[in-house]
Amino acid sequence: MQVRRGFSQVLSFCLFLVFECLFVSAQVKHLVSDPHWRPATATWYGSAEGDGSDGGACGYGSLVDVKPLRARVGSVSPVLFKNGVGCGACYKVRCLDRSICSRRAVTIIVTDECPGCSGAHFDLSGAAFGRMAISGEGGQLRNRGKLSVLYRRTPCKYPGRNIAFHVNEGSTGFWLSLLVEFEDGDGDVGSMHIREASSGQWLQMKHLWGANWCIIGGPLKGPFSVKLTTLSTGRTLSARDVIPRNWSPKATYTSRLNFFS
Template sequence: MAVSLWSPLSLVATLLLMLTLAGAQTSSDPFIHSRAAYYPNSDEQGTDRGACGFGSFGATINGGDVSAASDLYRNGVGCGACYQVKCTNMAYCSDKGVTVVITDSGSGDRTDFILSRRAFGRMAQTTDAAASLFSLGVVDIDYRRVSCSYPNKNITIKIDENSNYPNYLAFVIWYQQGRKDITAVQLCETQNFGCKLLDRSYGAVWTTTSPPSGPLSLRMLFSGADEDDQSWVVPINNIPQDWKAGDTYDTGVQVNS
């Protein structure tokens, strides 16, 4: 992918635009019909071994309302995307359903979603209705993508525990609001602005060997459904020069588009 470096003024303008866009929690997109199952051997929340690479964060994000996805996983691009999922059996299911975050890859019997037990039960009208849904195991659903929302949270960088300072850097991105996908990430030296394009190792894990030295800044490419709907966002805060495996760093920015 060809990546162009914008002037500081253009980057600031883009950042301000994205920060001022209102992020609706509902969607005007039409619902798509499919099927959903649930993790049969899990606890109420998700798994800390999901294919997105979120670790324990992937089990507890969004209160544990998470899901594995088949086609919607999109080789990791779909990690962190939010969907409204509602079952269609009027005897048991609520009109609202549940909003889930994609944290894993998986498929069942013609399913697009394998929900956490918590999320699966929250599609129901009542506790008794939830028990009936669990007994069915797989249910018909309607779903659509919606905006993610993490109040009072900025986009956060979690350095993967397998990182090895200063030779190998891997990280995942937490708390991404909105409805866009992060499709490219650059890692830049803050002193001379030299940047390198990172690799998506798997899921939501971005990696590089021989990372630049010194304090590091990120540039993240947010892409919408329209191929022309792309914007680079530059965090306010840098990754410190002495970054450590397992640490988290607040970027100081959030997006709502």
């Protein structure tokens, strides 16, 4: 009896370890945060205390001028822009010169591309660039122009906001284009699917440019559910009937959920 009981206890402990490892593995798979800082360079553009560009190669338009994107926008080199699928990703960036740089990092959101930039490079808004300085030295830091920095991925956080889908101008029942907004967590989109309410089939959308996706078919009839899969970790979220039956171009439709909600 004691041998059998001892075996049972050992077996239970082993099973516990297996399930614990599987749980930790699943958690690690879904982490976008990178603990490793990597070298890069950084510049700034626009006005000294400005929010950065209007619009940008990701297609966010006037969203870059208002919170939560305001003053956190960043134009990145092609290796980080990834032909547009890097749009929406968030990074922490900090400079290295202790004589003028703060130890804290700034968090930026990829909203634009710097096509002529090589390697890992961040072209930040004047406001974001200046925030890397110690108190009162933002102007002096901007005067240096180009800096050596460290960067790492970090989860995007949009408290109080859910994922939204902007129907792009020109969309019809035969060509539907969507812009993804306020995706927290990974921030980037690896694939998108759409489903008509009358159908059980998910239809794959095509990456168009920046954070814009489209589907050609038809006639497409709403309401539509939209499924997102992130590029970084492959997490999936489905927003049921988020785009109504009487949808219209240039309208934005907000879902009831987000990756961190």
